Amino acid sequence: MSTVGYAAVAGQIVVVGAGAPLLTGWMRQVRSRLEGRAGAGVLQPWRDIRKLLGKEAITPAGTGPAFRIAPALLVATTVVATALVPLLSTDTPVSGHADLIVVVALIALGTLALALAGLDTGTAFGGMSASREMTVAALVEPTILLAVFALSIPAGTTNLPAIVTGAVEEPARLASPAGLLATAALAVAVLAETGRIPVDNPSTHLELTMIHEAMVLEYAGGDLALVELGAQLRLTLLLGLLSSLFAPWGIATSASWTTLALALVLFAAKVALLGAVLAAAEVFWAKVRLFRVPELLAGSFLLALLAVTSSYFLSGGS
Amino acid sequence: MVPAALATASGVGGAGALAGLLLPCRLRVPVVGVLTAGVGAGGGTAGVAALEGSRWAAALPGLVPLAGAHVAVDALAGVFMAVAGAVVVAVAVYGIGYAAGDGPHGLGSRTAQAVLPLFALTLVLVPVAASVSTFLVLWELMALGSLLLVLAEHRERASVWQAGVWYAVMTHLGLMLLLAGFALFAAQAGGETFAALRAGAQGVSPALRGLVFVLVAAAFASKAGTVPLHAWLPRAHPEAPSPVSALMSAAMVNLGVYGLVRTGLDLLGGGPAWWWLGVMAVGGVSAVYGILQAAMAADLKRLLAYSTSENMGLVIVGVGASGLFAAYGDRPLAALALAAALLHVVNHAAFKALLFCAAGSVLRATGLRDLDRLGGLRSRMPATAGLFALAALGAVALPPGNGFISEWLLLQSLIHGFQVPGVAVAVVLPLSVALIALSAGIAAAVFVKALGVGFFSRPRSEQAATAGEAPAPMLAGMGLLAVLCAALALVPGLLGDGLDRAVGAAGLPGSGALTGGGLRVRLADVSASLSPLWVVAALTVALALAAGLPRLCARRRRRAGARLWDCGGGAPTPRMAYTATSFAEPLQRVFDDVLAPEQDVNVTPVRESAYLVERVRFQRRVPDRIEHRLYEPVLRALAGTGQAVRRLAGGSVHLYLGYGFAGLVVLLLALTVGW
Structure with a gap:
């Protein structure tokens, strides 16, 4: 495998790693401007993480190894998933292993680690939010798997680069009913998985309405930096995955430096656009009540199931 | 290799049963544990050998009356033998420590220790059977062995009895279905060895094949613990001693799958x-x-x-x-x-x-x-x-x-x-x-x-x-x-x-x-x-890398033993922590319609005041709904029939003589009219 392939993998990790705080900053900035505020600037999340990394981490009394290892595991699973997902190039040394089910499962593993850490603290807030997070995750995971399934039927594989390459070569797949339904289902699942409005409010400080934030209440310093970075990485990765799956144009399908550079620029543009749309939408949406969330997720589950069924009837069954 | 390993396993199993019966309490548990592990090792070796491609078949005419025993080992049987063998070895070692804590009761008792190696042996041997009679004999021995082991702690808890009754009834209903299905199959195929069934299966009419499959599959699905014939499983597994639960859950239920694959895909083709x-x-x-x-x-x-x-x-x-x-x-x-x-x-x-x-x-x-x-x-x-x-x-x-x-x-x-x-x-x-x-x-x-x-x-x-x-x-x-x-x-x-x-x-x-x-x-x-x-x-x-990043950047070391955040309300107590029930509550709400939880709130007001509450009692259980809806009506109907039939037996000798007389007359009438 060529150096370009390795460069693409490294590039994905570096771009997502460095870009994730920027994306969050960008989304916050878009949001504050729409709300008529000046905003803290695009670089603020970077400054926050740098500040937190310099501070001391705290291990509260009565917590165990699960609490200490969870932030690192959250970041690690996301980084491995980032290396696998074709964000910049479909022709990388790891593209043979880039299975969609593995990527989904890795992301779920990060969620699970954090939920265990929440329970490990033994506080009411930790348990409450672990319970809520796992309930949401239990409904999101099947939706993502089904949407994946719908996408993999026309491609005949669950290998992500193959799915993306197929979509580049045959754009009609994306406009098919299965493709559109799967997009809708996956978009809702991504909102839930990354804890955005309407499922969860990432900037809330009211414990009773929190899902994700109450789990990480006990973290401080470097640990908190990892948790924040992990959440930002996941958002970037999942938005990148959405753009690769449903707007794959510009992604490098061969190993050359120019296409890779072009793919980098386009990837940044696509994710920034998606982020801006999401931030703008969040201004107009309200957070849904916790026990209405399952209805939303059940709806997206149904969409995914419809996507699979239509995909069967349109491409396989006939 | 395969026959030698199986013969060793059988010999060691027999020795284990004897040791369980005869040895004094202190020696019993370790000796039986080691011998049971030997059974597992023998069975596992045979299974692995079968997976590596060796096959073996034999007819042992003297072993079972009338039909004789037929045994055969192929790779499909090998998978289940190897799994059962490996689980038995590990659980037997575990069981030494577990039963030692029981003293002469529970799993450490004479009966339980004598049955344990035999149950382990049947787990390994069921896939070896190559005729209907051999299979059913081993299957029933396995069911009886596990039943005795489930009942091992019956002195400690009353719920063990209940679990045992459920398990005994359901496993024997399964045996009835199996017996009916296989008898029908053997009669149609013209032979009871698996080779004869395989050869004769294509000659059986599709409707009868379907009937055989439904009967047999229901029995095997019940053994595998699948809905709706699962009711024994959540009762028997928790009440059995833990090593027995492990054996049942990791080795015995698999044999339901084995039966389904063997009959559905192999014998019926x-x-x-x-x-x-x-x-x-x-x-x-x-x-x-x-x-x-x-x-x-x-x-x-x-x-x-x-x-x-x-x-x-x-x-x-x-x-x-x-x-x-x-x-x-x-x-x-x-x-x-x-x-x-x-x-x-x-x-x-x-x-x-x-x-x-x-x-x-x-x-x-x-x-x-x-x-x-x-x-x-x-x-x-x-x-x-x-x-x-x-x-x-x-x-x-x-x-x-x-x-x-x-x-x-x-x-x-x-x-x-x-x-x-x-x-x-x-x-x-x-x-x-x-x-x-x-x-x-x-x-x-x-x-x-x-x-x-x-x-x-x-x-x-x-x-x-x-x-x-x-x-x-x-x-x-x-x-x-x-x-x-x-x-x-x-x-x-x-x-x-x-x-x-x-x-x-x-x-x-x-x-x-x-x-x-x-x-x-x-x-x-x-x-x-x-x-x-x-x-x-x-x-x-x-x-x-992720764990190293904060270490590199941090200017101060990690502080341990800090206070948990308590909203300024004093240190949180364990009673404030989430329990399993509260953890599952959101999921229960989501699947409310499927689970149909039962909730009961009792408010007792202080006497002379409707507004001051003295005590609130809250109870919630999530009953197994299928069990509730499917089994209880059947059980009620059976009990009702039993009660109704009791009225026939009033205790009067004249009445019983009358029954005898009436029965004789009806029989004679039937004979005269019928012939």
């Missing part, structure tokens, strides 16, 4: 699509219903029992998909689905045996099965907690656990089923993928609950706060199972050839899905691959 659609429906419903009940369970062993129901459901979906694909003529895909199902049997056996053993250690150390009262065990029992965590990782079907690999393979076989034509396939496959995905999602919540509430957090009772680590033999047995789990997670490819031979023995071409380093699915137009070792390596490197 496959069948029309409707058989397999039914099988898949049963499997899919079991998977989701089982894991939902597990999510609601606060009893650790009941949770694990329902999770067995779920995993067997997944396996049966695989078997059903295999039969369905074969019915539509896509044999390579059918082979892949069957290989996935068999691999899941192996994986489930490894992690579930470990989970039950770890739950047994907790039970031994605290006397508690109730998750709501456990907690904080990771500091008191670190080894047990670590082993439970490892097994739970396998059970949640996420990488790098071993359960992920077989579920991945199962999903691959279903996803690639779109090549198979037919409307039924196009409707059923997406639904089964949805059910598998949903059960996997809920399984994650279930095991986060079991691990996080039971082992993490802080102790919620005195017993949990003073628990001690399990003794060495128990840890050694669990260690063996942990090594198995890790090996299955990292190098599943080692099983590749054996699984291909097993699938071949069921009459399908080998799938070649598992090779040296990992998994690779290659069918026409289809490919996918998974390398567990690479995933683990990448995760380890990323984890080291």
